[in-house]
Amino acid sequence: MNTKATALGKQHILVVEDDTKIADMLTNYLHMHGFETTVCSNGLDAVPLVRAITPALVVLDLMLPGQDGIAVCEQLRAFSAVPIIMVTARVDEIDRLLGLDTGADDYVCKPFSPREVVARIQALLRRAQGSLSAQAHHAAPNSVTAPAAAALVADDTTLSIRWNGQLLPLTPVEFRLLRLLMSRPSHVFSRARLLDHVHHDLRDVSDRAIDSHIKNLRRKLDAAGAVGHSVASVYGVGYRFEVD
Structure with a gap:
């Protein structure tokens, strides 16, 4: 688990991803756009981290050691409305996820552009903060x-x-x-x-x-x-x- 201290006024993103290359790529891009990040690689750590750091948004991989993203998402929705972007390695998996009561706000498929993910994060955060169109x-x-x-x-x-x-x-x-x-x-x-x-x-x-x-x-x-x-x-x- 890698935690960056949150600077005053910066929004904190929790990245739950066990692929270190993907996690590093995404967090580097998030830092470039003014976000602070915490990364964890095990699904069992995700819920305690959300309780501890209260992130502005969670990027959640579907396939994780410990427990998968669906289980993590369901547990989070039992107590939190934090925006969640679910990440999967298969396009056809998104269709299955959309039919489940996971509670995720958005889905992206690997390989993804970090620019696209950051754009989605920014859009969800704007709406969560009340910036309606x-x-x-x-x-x-x-x-x-x-x-x-x-x-x-x-x-x-x-x-x-x-x-x-x-x-x-x-x-x-x-x-x-x-x-x-x-x-x-x-x-x-x-x-x-x-x-x-x-x-x-x-x-x-x-x-x-x-x-x-x-x-x-x-x-x-x-x-x-x-x-x-x-x-x-x-x-x-x-x-x-x-x-x-």
């Missing part, structure tokens, strides 16, 4: 309340959504997705429109990623007891937010 700001007000006794409320200022005051444990991507759906109840959004809203600068992300995010949203709404509020599938088109 101008289009999103013009489309809806800073606070959206779903009907039915104002039980479900989204707040752009804190990037949070609450059910009867209870904070939903959403990732940045899940927040943006549910926020958009809530802004127009009963309106049908296509997968392409939803994908463009949450990943508009990540052009090679499959639209099947939306299905995975919707699955996560449904699970979290159910866990919070959000009775009468649901995300409905519209066959062959996309999704709409429904309020009974």
